[in-house]
Amino acid sequence: GAGVSQTPSNKVTEKGKYVELRCDPISGHTALYWYRQSLGQGPEFLIYFQGTGAADDSGLPNDRFFAVRPEGSVSTLKIQRTERGDSAVYLCASSSRPNYGYTFGSGTRLTVV
Amino acid sequence: KNQVEQSPQSLIILEGKNCTLQCNYTVSPFSNLRWYKQDTGRGPVSLTIMTFSENTKSNGRYTATLDADTKQSSLHITASQLSDSASYICVVSARGGNEKLTFGTGTRLTIIP
Numbered sequence: 367g368a369g370v371s372q373t374p375s376n377k378v379t380e381k382g383k384y385v386e387l388r389c390d391p392i393s394g395h396t397a398l399y400w401y402r403q404s405l406g407q408g409p410e411f412l413i414y415f416q417g418t419g420a421a422d423d424s425g426l427p428n429d430r431f432f433a434v435r436p437e438g439s440v441s442t443l444k445i446q447r448t449e450r451g452d453s454a455v456y457l458c459a460s461s462s463r464p465n466y467g468y469t470f471g472s473g474t475r476l477t478v479v
Numbered sequence: 480k481n482q483v484e485q486s487p488q489s490l491i492i493l494e495g496k497n498c499t500l501q502c503n504y505t506v507s508p509f510s511n512l513r514w515y516k517q518d519t520g521r522g523p524v525s526l527t528i529m530t531f532s533e534n535t536k537s538n539g540r541y542t543a544t545l546d547a548d549t550k551q552s553s554l555h556i557t558a559s560q561l562s563d564s565a566s567y568i569c570v571v572s573a574r575g576g577n578e579k580l581t582f583g584t585g586t587r588l589t590i591i592p
Contacts, residue, residue: 399580422579425579472521
């Protein structure tokens with residue numbers, strides 16, 4: 367596609383529920399990143415994919431967070447047993463080569479009530 | 480620990496005036512530094528990217544400078560417009576490794592007519 371697409375744009379869920387956030391990167395971009403941005407803060411790194419594999423998942427805060435990219439294109443960020451502290455904007459970015467030319471999506475605003 | 484600090488935290492200026500935003504970093508080994516503009520509710524959009532050997536780069540009314548010796552960067556906005564109201568985020572990348580970016584917390588710029 368022309369840009370990085372993230373769906374849904376907004377998600378409200380109850381505490382304890384499971385959510386999936388989707389990222390559709392720019393076609394042909396092999397690198398994909400997930401970031402979390404709390405209000406008034408800069409984005410914080412969660413996970414980086416190179417192709418289908420997670421090259422670095424050191425930013426995932428705990429085992430309730432998991433992400434996949436089975437075919438090296440679309441990625442899904444999965445959050446189990448959501449907590450109110452998970453409320454944030456989840457940003458996805460992709461690039462055609464590592465460390466250059468990142469394009470961000472508009473993010474998914476997750477609200478846990 | 481890799482860190483990026485930005486100042487001021489927020490800034491209000493009159494339309495048509497110039498302004499300069501500051502970024503200090505401790506990321507090592509340095510690869511590149513980027514400035515992003517983030518409108519409310521949107522993902523960050525890249526303005527400039529500079530490598531170690533570059534000390535200035537322009538993109539329209541935006542001019543970024545980099546002093547790799549003092550580990551400082553600035554973003555100068557000329558003849559500000561109402562549409563420049565946004566958060567401006569400084570992002571530094573380390574060489575090698577897993578391609579994580581270190582984000583500053585941003586400067587919130589408001590242009591008033």
